[in-house]
Amino acid sequence: MICGVVMFKIIDQREIQKLGGRLSRYPYSYTLYCFVKKHFNIKDIVIWDCTFGHGRFYACWLEKPKMLIASDPYVHNWIVKPDIFIPETVWSAKRKIKKLNIKIDLLIVDPPFGGSEYHSREAYTYLIGSPNLIVEEAFKASNELGIKHIILHYNKIVEKENFKIIDGFTFKAVCRFLNATPQSHTILYEKI
Ligand SMILES: C[S@@+](CC[C@H](N)C(=O)[O-])C[C@H]1O[C@@H](n2cnc3c(N)ncnc32)[C@H](O)[C@@H]1O
Numbered sequence: 001m002i003c004g005v006v007m008f009k010i011i012d013q014r015e016i017q018k019l020g021g022r023l024s025r026y027p028y029s030y031t032l033y034c035f036v037k038k039h040f041n042i043k044d045i046v047i048w049d050c051t052f053g054h055g056r057f058y059a060c061w062l063e064k065p066k067m068l069i070a071s072d073p074y075v076h077n078w079i080v081k082p083d084i085f086i087p088e089t090v091w092s093a094k095r096k097i098k099k100l101n102i103k104i105d106l107l108i109v110d111p112p113f114g115g116s117e118y119h120s121r122e123a124y125t126y127l128i129g130s131p132n133l134i135v136e137e138a139f140k141a142s143n144e145l146g147i148k149h150i151i152l153h154y155n156k157i158v159e160k161e162n163f164k165i166i167d168g169f170t171f172k173a174v175c176r177f178l179n180a181t182p183q184s185h186t187i188l189y190e191k192i
Contacts, residue, residue: 008168008169008170008185009169009170010169010170010172010183011031011169011170011171011172012172013027013028013171013172013173013174014174016028016030016031022059022060023060025059026056026059026060028056028057028173029056029057029058029059029060029061030060031169031171031186032057032151032153032186033058033060033061033062033063035151035167035169035186035188036106036151037063038167039149039166039167039188040105040106040149042061042063042064042065043063043064043065043066044066044105045065045066045105045106046065046066046067046069046102046103046104046105046106047065047067047068047069047104047105047106047107047108048069048070048071048097048104048106048107048108048147049068049069049070049071049082049107049108049109049110050071050072050090050093050107050108050109050134050138050141051071051072051090051108051109051110051111051112051134052070052071052072052076052078052082052085053072053076053110054076054077054078054079055070055078055079055080055081055082056079057108057110057153058079058080059079059080067083067084067102068080068082068083068084069082069083069084069085069086069097069100069102069104070082070084070085070086071085071086071087071088071089071090071093071096071097072085072087073087073088073089073126073128074087074126075087084100089128089129089134089137090109090134090137090138090141091137091140091141093141094137094140094141094144094145097141097145098144098145103146104145104147105147105148105149106147106149106150106151107138107141107142107147107149107150107151108150108151108153109134109135109138109150109151109152109153109154110152110153110154111127111131111132111134111135111154112125112126112127112131113131113154113155113184131154135152135154135158138150138152139160139163142163142191143162143191147191148190148191149188149189149190149191150163150188150189151186151187151188151189152185152186152187152189153184153185153186154184154185154187155182155183155184155185156185157185157187158187160189162191162192163189163190163191163192164189164190164192165187165188165189166188166189166190167187167188168185168186168187168188169185169186170183170184170185170186171183171184171185171186
């Protein structure tokens with residue numbers, strides 16, 4: 001897929017699952033890990049995940065970031081324990097993070113999207129505001145806190161003023177009960 005001048009790779013969940021072990025349970029996590037590793041020295045960065053959920057995104061990371069700050073208005077059963085957790089929406093967590101005075105290198109956003117027909121996971125049913133509002137507020141937070149990079153996992157590719165898309169991939173999940181392969185996009189933005 002081509003977005004502007006950036007070519008998106010299409011990754012099929014089954015390709016990662018073939019690798020076996022824990023990767024077959026969390027194929028997206030490993031894909032995200034490889035994507036982040038391509039752009040950052042993971043051990044040196046501070047990540048803020050503002051829609052942390054269960055922390056499934058980090059289930060298969062082979063390295064830990066310098067610090068993982070998580071926020072979510074709901075406390076789900078965590079798979080991975082963050083260093084700091086703020087039980088707030090993205091817009092109120094932003095104020096707490098300002099007070100912490102920690103420089104964030106990367107903001108990760110994964111709003112609930114797609115609708116229940118594709119998502120049996122319970123984390124997709126918790127929503128305060130709308131997915132679009134969460135995305136808007138994440139970019140606003142990034143501007144206000146001087147965060148240079150954002151990774152957005154979403155079902156559409158959105159263009160944002162003051163941010164350029166520098167890389168991305170499309171992930172084809174497999175939804176067996178519907179016999180379907182819904183797609184999501186993971187996009188890395190850099191502040192201009
Ligand atoms: C798709 S799930 C995230 C799953 C997560 N990436 C993981 O790896 O487990 C979306 C999350 O957004 C949270 N959420 C709902 N409304 C929110 C809001 N206004 N601000 C921040 N997070 C919100 C939900 O509680 C849910 O955990």
